[in-house]
Amino acid sequence: MRYDFDTVIDRNRTNSVKWEFMHLFAPDAPQGTLPLWVADMDFPCAEPIIAALHERVDKKIFGYSSPETGEYYRAVCSWYQHRFNWYVNSDDIVFSPGVVPALGYLLEILTEQGDGVIIQPPVYHPFSGKITACGRTIVNNPLLYRDGYYTMDFADLEKKARDPGNKVLLLCSPHNPVGRVWRREELQRLGRICLDNGLYIIADEIHYDLVRRGVAHTPLATLFPGEKHRIITATAPSKTFNLAGLQLSHIIIHDKELRSRWLCYVRDKISYGGPNPLSLAAVQAAYMYGEDWLEAVLAYLDDNVEFLRSYLRRHLPGVILPPPEGTYLAWLDFRAYNLPQDELFARMVRAGVLLENGIKYGREGEGFLRLNFACPRKILATALERMAGTLA
Ligand SMILES: Cc1ncc(COP(=O)(O)O)c(C=O)c1O
Incomplete structure (x- = not known):
């Protein structure tokens, strides 16, 4: 099918933050x-998403909704499998209106006041915002920048991971803003350092589908199958299909106990009633037909x-x-x-x-x-x- 991405679409009167606000x-x-x-x-x-939204609107009632259908999970898990050769058990997926709020919830359940959380600046600014908002400590492991190219500073990471006060590494993969898609070897090295030192890794992989021709994204959890209970991955259709306003993301927590802590936290503190029916329809269509x-x-x-x-x-x-x-x-x-x-x-x-x-x-x-x-x-x-x- 041919697509027209050249035509400028008027985003006024759509409540667009980017344009109107x-x-x-x-x-x-x-x-x-x-x-x-x-x-x-x-x-x-994408047309299939628009069609699915129309179809759902025509059903006329928008009550409390649940994603707990085989079809929904099949769409999401098949995407992981098909795009990344990544086998995710649907039981391991929990929902959040966004990746950013999820980072905040995860820090609350994984760490205590004052604990250190390692980030790799320059990096997506809500990372530091979420760390300080819950009283945790930002620990910087700045990226190296040489000849117009960014790499990780593993020697510095090793030092910081060894500090028992530091409990989590917040990874941005692919990296916003520097645009790196971390190679397998880089991820293997980073993961090894963190896991050997008992850290949890929260991998924000929201940009996972958006890579240049010939570049491949590797989900961190696929590299450490035996230790994936210490890796939490945040994924979403929001960047891939431009659905940020529909507010639905998938957080993969392999550890059962951690998952139940998440569910208690979300139920008690957030009262998140679950995904809304329009988001569910759109996301299912995106992953099936987009x-x-x-x-x-x-x-x-x-x-x-x-x-x-x-x-x-x-x-x-x-x-x-x-x-x-x-x-x-x-x-x-x-x-x-x-x-x-x-x-x-x-x-x-x-x-x-x-x-x-x-x-x-x-x-x-x-x-x-x-x-x-x-x-x-x-x-x-x-x-x-x-x-x-x-x-x-
Ligand atoms: C790395 C990263 N994480 C999270 C988000 C936003 O996530 P959400 O809108 O799901 O909260 C963005 C948006 O640009 C991002 O670049």
């Missing part, structure tokens, strides 16, 4: 600002990366683009321009392009901005022209 985050953004910030895509949703659409989106994203790379080479040669092996986020290194961080960010806003400020991801993000390229090429081209104009 950008002024709450960037009050100075002029009229007509292009929002390439928060991580959602400006592409029309693959063709996803492959088309991935090809379009690959081409957007090429477009971005070639534009930077020709018009903004001072900007370094660490290869976005995964995600639809480009982590742009503007340090050659020697601009104070606030000025760098504000200058783009004044030029009519809203990006994410690199400093949000840790002090390692100083001199960087994050650009979301999951948009029609026309929008990407205009944004880049504005950026080049303001830096000229």
